[in-house]
Amino acid sequence: MGPPGKFTFEYQALKGRQLDHIGHIFRPPSEADSLLLQVSLGCSHNKCTYCAMYDDPTQKFRIKPMAQVIADIDEAAQYGAAGLTVRRVFLCDGDALILPTDHLVEILKLLRERIPTVRRVGIYGDARSILRKSPAELALLQQWGLGIVYHGVESGDDEVLKRIVKGSTAADAIASARLLRDSGIRHSVMVMLGIGGQKRSAEHAAATAKVLTAMDPPFVGALTTTVVPNTPLAAQQDAGDFTLPDQWGMLAELRTIVADSNFTRCRFHANHASNYLPLSLNLPADRQRGLDQLDRVLQDRDEDDLRPEYLRGL
Ligand code: SF4
Numbered sequence: 001m002g003p004p005g006k007f008t009f010e011y012q013a014l015k016g017r018q019l020d021h022i023g024h025i026f027r028p029p030s031e032a033d034s035l036l037l038q039v040s041l042g043c044s045h046n047k048c049t050y051c052a053m054y055d056d057p058t059q060k061f062r063i064k065p066m067a068q069v070i071a072d073i074d075e076a077a078q079y080g081a082a083g084l085t086v087r088r089v090f091l092c093d094g095d096a097l098i099l100p101t102d103h104l105v106e107i108l109k110l111l112r113e114r115i116p117t118v119r120r121v122g123i124y125g126d127a128r129s130i131l132r133k134s135p136a137e138l139a140l141l142q143q144w145g146l147g148i149v150y151h152g153v154e155s156g157d158d159e160v161l162k163r164i165v166k167g168s169t170a171a172d173a174i175a176s177a178r179l180l181r182d183s184g185i186r187h188s189v190m191v192m193l194g195i196g197g198q199k200r201s202a203e204h205a206a207a208t209a210k211v212l213t214a215m216d217p218p219f220v221g222a223l224t225t226t227v228v229p230n231t232p233l234a235a236q237q238d239a240g241d242f243t244l245p246d247q248w249g250m251l252a253e254l255r256t257i258v259a260d261s262n263f264t265r266c267r268f269h270a271n272h273a274s275n276y277l278p279l280s281l282n283l284p285a286d287r288q289r290g291l292d293q294l295d296r297v298l299q300d301r302d303e304d305d306l307r308p309e310y311l312r313g314l
Contacts, residue, residue, distance in 0.1 A: 018075075019036070019037070019038070019075055019076065020038065020064075020068050020071070021038055022038065022041055022059065023041065023054070023056045023058050023059035024053065024056065024059070025092055025093075026053055026092070026093070026094075027090050027092065028122070028124075028150045028188065028221075029221075029272060030188070031090040033088065034088040034089055034090040034122065035079075035086045035088070035089045035090070035115075035118075036089075037069070037072055037073070037076070037090070037092065037107075037111075038064060038072070038092040038093060039063070039069055039092065039096050039104075039107055040061070040063050040064055040092070040093050040094075040096045040098075040099055041054075041058075041059045041060065041061060041062050041064060041093055042059040042060055042061040042093055042094055043093065043094030044061045044094070044095055044098045044129075045094075045095060045126065045167050046061060046094070047165045047167060048164055048165055048166055048167075049163070049165050049231060049232035049233040049236070050192075050225060050227070050228065050231055050232075052228045052230060052231050053094065054093065055230070059093065061094075063099055063103065066103070066106065066107075069107055069110075070110060076115060077114045080115075080117065085117050086117055087117055087118060087119045088120050088122065089115075089118055089121045089122070090121075090122045090123070091104075091107070091122070091123040091124075092124075093124075094124055095124055095125055095126050095128070095129045096123050096125075097123050097124065097126075097129040097130065097133070097149060098125075098128070098129040098132070101133060101140065101141065104123075104141060104146070105140060105141065105144050108141065108144035108145045108146060109144055111145065112144065112145055118145065119147075120145070120147035121145045121146050122146075122150060123146060123148075123150070124149075124150050124151075124152075125151055126151055126152060126166075126167070126168060126176075127153075127167075127168035127172035127173050127175070127176045128167055128168055128172075130176040130179055131168075131172060131175060131176060131179070135183060138179060138180065138182075138183035138185060139183045139184070141183070141185065142184045142185045148185065148186040148188055149185055149186070149188070150188045150190065151173075151176065151188065151189050151190070152189075152190045152192075153173045153189050153190065153191055153208075153212075153215070154190070154192045154195055155170075155192065155195055155196060155204050155207065155208050155211075156170045156173070156191075156207035156208040156209070156211025157196060157200065157203050157204045157206075157207035158170055158207075159203070160196040160200055160203075160204050160207075163200075164195060165232075170210075170211045173211055173215060174211060174214045174215055176215075177189075177214075177215035177216065177217055181216075186218055186219070187215070187219070188218075188221065189212065189219065189221070190220075190221045190222075190223055191208050191212070191220065191221075191222050191257070192224070192225045193223065193224045193225060193245075193250040193270075193275075194224060194225035194245050194249070194250045197242045197243055198243045198244070199243070201245050201249055201252070201253055204253065205254075205257055205260075206260065208253075208261075209256060209257045209259070209260035209261040210261075212257065212261040213260075213262045213263070216262075216263055216266075217263075218265065218266060218267065219266065220263075220267075220268045221269045221270070221272060222254055222257060222269070222275070223270075223272045223275065224250055224272070224274040224275045224276060225244060225250075225274075227244060247303075247306055248298060248301060250276060251276060251277055251294060251298055252298060254277075254279070254294060255294040255295070255298065258279075258281070258283070258287060258290045258291060258294065259287070259291055261283070262284065263283045265283075266282070266283045266284075267281075267282060267283075268280070268281045268283045268290075269281075275307065276306040276307055277294070277297055277305070277306055277307070278307065
């Protein structure tokens with residue numbers, strides 16, 4: 001996945017009841033109203049150079065005991081009596097799709113049985129975890145309610161993917177998209193503006209448009225890279241080996257991606273809190289509107305058109 005979303009848990013304060021949440025809980029912005037059910041801790045990869053999401057020692061990767069997950073599901077099953085209907089569930093942490101399929105199916109079955117109001121279950125997955133599943137396994141997960149996988153592709157440029165130690169290639173991302181589409185699970189893809197640095201900016205943007213076109217997902221989120229202290233990327237920056245493009249460079253990358261990618265039908269967001277210019281487009285229908293807006297901002301270079309730094313967050 002890309003940089004973290006907010007880590008709030010709206011249900012936690014409900015009537016003093018708490019689910020078992022260890023460390024920081026991250027979720028995609030679109031899962032803001034979801035029940036956040038922590039089924040694993042940390043990330044089995046945990047090597048991406050820009051990521052500090054799970055550097056807390058308590059969040060070293062492991063699968064949470066099923067007994068704890070069941071206790072949390074039973075706890076959440078009582079929310080209905082308190083007037084709160086759980087319609088969506090997001091399975092945390094990092095790349096929870098890496099969990100064995102039978103383990104995930106057991107969780108999905110329990111959710112269906114004990115919280116029948118749930119309409120969709122989401123999860124973070126990356127190319128490594130998606131490609132480990134067979135088409136039959138993904139179809140089974142879909143059948144039991146897994147509705148969407150959030151996948152941080154970050155870049156379509158294999159050179160950039162190697163430098164950020166993503167653990168997968170552009171070809172892996174394309175294969176992942178095909179597998180998910182065939183299984184009926186929706187695919188939400190994140191890419192990162194600026195992650196190629198100034199030197200690789202043009203290649204990164206062009207290759208990202210290309211990989212997105214080949215993947216053709218229904219949802220894309222473009223996030224702006226922030227160099228987080230104490231990460232390998234911050235060390236590269238300190239050593240002069242990585243320079244983040246400025247705000248105009250990031251927006252030029254966004255323009256290339258909007259101009260060059262071709263989708264059947266895609267909800268394209270660049271409105272994450274990290275972004276300089278919030279943009280929300282239905283592509284391809286809104287392409288020209290997006291390009292006109294980007295061209296105007298890139299031509300004027302007026303910082304008043306951008307989200308101020310103090311309002312930008314991870
Ligand atoms: S896959 Fe990479 S970005 Fe996602 S949680 Fe793991 S280390 Fe962080």
